[in-house]
Amino acid sequence: MxxxxxxxxxxxxxxxxxxxxxxxxxxxxxxxxxxxxGPQAWYSGMLPGLLAGRFAAEDCRIELDPLCRAAKVELLIxxxxxxxxxxxxxxxxxxxxxxxxxxxxxxxxEVACPPQRGAAMQVLAVKPFADFLAGWHAWQAEPQPLAILGGGAAGVELALALAGQVPELSLFCAGQLLDGHNAGLHLRAWGHLRQRRVRVREYCPVSLIDGERLLSGAEPVWRGSRLLLASGARxxxxxxxxxxxxxxxxxxxxxxxxxxxxxxxxxxxxxxxxxxxxxxxxxxxxxxxxxxxxxxxxxxxxxxxxxxxxxRHSLALLATGDGGALLGWRQWSAGGRFCGRWKDYLDQGFIRRHSLPG
Ligand SMILES: Cc1cc2nc3c(=O)[nH]c(=O)nc-3n(C[C@H](O)[C@H](O)[C@H](O)COP(=O)(O)OP(=O)(O)OC[C@H]3O[C@@H](n4cnc5c(N)ncnc54)[C@H](O)[C@@H]3O)c2cc1C
The missing domain is CATH 3.50.50.60 (FAD/NAD(P)-binding domain)
Structure with a gap:
């Protein structure tokens, strides 16, 4: 011991x-x-940018060994x-x-997952990030239609990052898209998703993965073989x-x-x-x-x-996958390249602050 x-x-x-x-x-x-x-800590805020091809993997994670050495703390993997x-x-x-x-x-x-009957559907959870990235790269060897579960900030960012990389993309939300965020941000996100041809289903809680079908209650709502989980914390x-x-x-x-x-x-x-x-x-x-x-x-x-x-309030900055971002603060919203540059500045600042020479 x-x-x-x-x-x-x-x-x-x-x-x-x-x-x-x-x-x-x-x-x-x-x-x-x-x-x-693992030996690195992944920074979730930059994951959508990594998937959209805007960053390399090493830009989005912090090496723990130098940080621990600088703090005189033993690192146990x-x-x-x-x-x-x-x-x-x-x-x-x-x-x-x-x-x-x-x-x-x-x-x-962890990421919540509905019960699954059969093994026909390949299911990939967005966390842990290292496993997710390995699974996503394997999938991309042969892109196929994709469903994403989770209409929160993470689900929206992932949908916008991945929309151009698969033949068809559907996003399922248990309630309203971006529930808890202001109406302006909600509308802006809808606009971006529509522009990228993402099919959004609001108020459609997926209750069962049945073979190659997703069921909401008794209703089949999607058929395909790849499901990405971004459906909240479990x-x-x-x-x-x-x-x-x-x-x-x-x-x-x-x-x-x-x-x-x-x-x-x-x-x-x-x-x-x-x-x-x-x-x-x-x-x-x-x-x-x-x-x-x-x-x-x-x-x-x-x-x-x-x-x-x-x-009481926190700033929402959602990457739109093209270098831009959507911003939500209390009842205000904004969007565009400037917001994207601000998000990059904050995210890269986080990585820089924790990347100590050791
Ligand atoms: C795609 C995506 C984008 C997101 N973007 C944002 C954003 O822009 N802003 C925002 O505020 N939130 C964002 N989030 C939410 C955010 O990722 C989480 O809320 C946040 O990471 C929680 O931080 P944490 O410190 O609790 O734990 P985490 O950052 O999840 O860290 C937990 C750590 O514990 C380790 N760990 C877990 N289990 C074990 C174990 N059994 N033994 C040892 N180690 C273990 C993990 O490897 C990990 O390093 C995003 C989430 C996703 C999925």
Missing amino acids: NHYDLILLGAGHAHLGVLRRWALVERPPGRIALLSA GQAVGLEPAQRQVRLADGRELSGRWLSLNLGA ALPWLARSGLDCDEGGFVRIGATLQSQSHAAIFAVGDCASLPGARKSGVYAVRQGPVLAANLAAALRGQPLRPYRPQ
């Missing part, structure tokens, strides 16, 4: 911010490790498959066991089963200090956590980073913790 003062589980957005701060300012005392499923919260023990897929005085979870989430099953207090979706309930409601020595942030007011998006995970860094350092030093307050 490897024992640490603190283990950061998952190289999510908030943990990248924690490592950067500790590399640039002051690292708290103790033996600290980052557990990551492995997949967590079990957690014992009372002992703060973590089991890895390769049989290793780790334990920590403190744990911090920034593990993201909790990691092993985490939901761990005994940590979780919400009805299986996400770890946390309080304002970002600590688990049931186990105070375990912090959780980003998509794997559940906190009223904090949405499941990279923007919120990034904003949790500075508070998490301060609170982990305070916990290791035995000092008081500070609260995180989710922002």
Whole structure:
């Protein structure tokens, strides 16, 4: 058993911010490790641009080894498959066991998938990104009609990035397209999707993959053999089963200090956590980073913790696949090349800030 003062589980957005701060300012005392499923952290904001051929893979990911070396944090590559919260023990897929005085979870989430009957439909989830990209490249050796499940920001960006690369593309939304975003952004997105000949089905929740058909209730709504899932966050099953207090979706309930409601020595942030007011998006995970860094350092030093307050509004910037972007802020919307350049500036800035020489 490897024992640490603190283990950061998952190289999510908030943990990248924690490592950067500790590399640039002051690292708290103790033996600290980052557990990551792979040697790089992919940045989802640039994935649509990568698929549209605007970026290379190495532009869209952060090398963890130099970042960890700069922060004096051990990098462990492995997949967590079990957690014992009372002992703060973590089991890895390769049989290793780790334990920590403190744990911090920034593990993201899986992509929800409807039940599937038969194996005729090839199904590819957008996460984990490395697996998705490998699967997508294999598919593109022989392009075929494609359905995308998920009418949120990710589904729209993927549809716009991929529309010119397959013979036919359909986008299925359980509710309204871009639900939760303002009406102007909704209309602009419709315009772009129509221009690229994407067939959009709103209020069409797909409930079953039946052979080569997608069913919504009893109604067959699409026939084909390739389905891409961008259908919202589903909790990691092993985490939901761990005994940590979780919400009805299986996400770890946390309080304002970002600590688990049931186990105070375990912090959780980003998509794997559940906190009223904090949405499941990279923007919120990034904003949790500075508070998490301060609170982990305070916990290791035995000092008081500070609260995180989710922002009430967040800026939406959706890539349109042609170098442009759509912008939504409260009730305002805009679109075009200028928004695209701004999105690129913000995204590339994120990658640059976390790419330390080590
Ligand atoms: C195509 C697409 C575009 C998007 N664009 C945006 C955008 O522009 N802006 C925005 O705010 N949001 C965007 N999102 C949503 C965003 O990706 C997520 O909300 C965000 O990544 C959540 O961040 P996180 O820090 O919680 O976790 P993640 O960024 O998902 O990171 C989780 C990390 O944990 C690791 N991990 C997972 N399981 C294990 C395990 N068992 N063991 C070890 N490591 C593990 C993963 O490998 C990963 O490195 C987009 C999503 C998609 C799919």
